[in-house]
Amino acid sequence: MPYTIKDVAKKANVSIATVSRILNNQTGYSEKTKKKVLTVIEELGYHPNAVARGLVNKRTHTIGVLVPALSSMFVAEVLDGIEKAANEAGSSIIVCHTESNGEKTMNYLQLLNEKRIDGIIFTSGILKDEYYEFTSKMKIPMVLLATLSHKHPVPYVKVDDYKASYAAAEYLVAKGHTKIGMISGNKMDIIAGIPRIEGFKKALEDHGISVNEKNVVYCEGFAFLDGVEGSRKLLEQNPELTAIFAASDELAIGAYSTLYQMDLRVPDDLSIIGYDNLSIAKMSIPPLTTVEQPLIKMGEEAARMVFSMLESGEAAKSRIMPHQMIERLSVKEKG
Amino acid sequence: MPYTIKDVAKKANVSIATVSRILNNQTGYSEKTKKKVLTVIEELGYHPNAVARGLVNKRTHTIGVLVPALSSMFVAEVLDGIEKAANEAGSSIIVCHTESNGEKTMNYLQLLNEKRIDGIIFTSGILKDEYYEFTSKMKIPMVLLATLSHKHPVPYVKVDDYKASYAAAEYLVAKGHTKIGMISGNKMDIIAGIPRIEGFKKALEDHGISVNEKNVVYCEGFAFLDGVEGSRKLLEQNPELTAIFAASDELAIGAYSTLYQMDLRVPDDLSIIGYDNLSIAKMSIPPLTTVEQPLIKMGEEAARMVFSMLESGEAAKSRIMPHQMIERLSVKEKG
DNA sequence: AACTTCTACGTAAACGTTTACGCAAAAGTC
């Protein structure tokens, strides 16, 4: 029903080729016909059909974003950055909610493949062989966001979890703490789990604090409830702690809750430092000291990498983004 | 580079029409050729090109979602629901971050129009005339989510803000409170601002509590910082309050912060009730009593409405979703 | 004036599908 290039051509008494040339501002027409065609376009309210364009150009100006969860603040921020950069590059994003489920993920990859998207951003989760094989057959740029693969050569953008954790732990010892516990995420998680645990341990060791296995508790995930339970367990098995490093802000906020129930005050009875710097970090009471991942910037960067790969045809270089200590009020100098 | 229907046809010694028929399981071929074609498809790893399909079918199986903010939990939950329902219906979503900006919104509408999406979900914001005129020219289904238009006939899905606010206020008086304040959003906002204010006032009146203008404070928006400032102002101009209704959970959490700084305890010194039931509501200390908007379900419903309009060609009926009181620990019986 | 070179277009094929139409052979009917 909408007007097509043919309607424009007919009304302007030119061929569709000329209209197309004007639309894509190429050369090969006079100023006069350009004016005329533009007027007709305006009059009809014509707008080119991106589907048809996509068919011939083999570019849809759309990228696919795979995320493990949608109603998570972590993902929300990352998406914010991706969308912004994509929009600036004249592209749209299709978001796919995988629930970290292999089958759903494969279905989404299938779908994205059929839709001939220009690139993929795979966010925060393990890149299974199956995914890699499929996407590499698609021959389109892919970048990993807040995750990485040791096995497959896919560029990523990430902070250095090991270093960031190290920094968090070191911050606590610099504040005079020596009895420090950690609420970690899943210890099977090679990406966000293990490196944070290792960074934490190393920092303590390097400062002459022996780390006892009782000082770290392993949760299933990085969510609020994990933090509630994890902190309870941690304090049961080691009541003398004066500070806790939580591997995510949500875990930290979960800890806040159980500490409150145990009638322990943050930071007077116990200092807490988080990880991520989500918006809840500054909303909590007391405001949470945390090590920031620049999530929005990471999203932007990932999107830009996809577009640059698209332009250049070459693989982009992975990028480690800087983390940063955000000092608020949940950590107290140990007198 | 990927295989096309022609490759399949050639290898299977049939025409492309036959392959197409099999793909779309229509009739007009024998079991034997179906087997053969399917085998060839499997061998080649052929997958149909949705762009080409879209061109002829005039259906892209993609809907556009316009949201005012991306890194907001409100939007995140709503998106969760939309994505889920869209996926079940075999469609994808393109998300557009308008920042409630007229120009950006128009640009996105333009883009979505060119991409020939099948439908639009417009979330939480004012439907300007300009938007309506444009989208009605597109002749595709649109539904309003968490907003509505008195002026234009666009179906919506929403809770009844007036009633929900009324319920919140009534809940507070049922708990014995009589000195009740409100932190409202923008008083110019015809959708989420005014009705909540009116519902609040009406409930007090109906219970014989006279409402003083000093009892409600108007913020710019519904965000955390608005709540921080709003609650401060509210308590300055009316220190004797025993309960506060915040027009959003973020406003409530903002209030938590200033109360904490003023050394007032929730709910012992002051009861607070929120609005939305975002995930922070249960993470806060104390957990926030609030009136829930079923955000995920609302998202699902909106998406389903788009698809049903697409099938039937008729306008869907607007839907008022039920709100619900979520009792947690931030409101105390006034002795 | 007789060339070459540009400029400003138009024609038609291509992108990868779906589908209306046509037709030969198989199957059913009497």
Place this chain on the structure above:
DNA sequence: GACTTTTGCGTAAACGTTTACGTAGAAGTT
């Protein structure tokens, strides 16, 4: 066995673009 009907398939047009190629006339060159 002479029909009608059905089944199984192929041909070609259409969807709305882009673009390679061709060409007539204008402009430049000698």
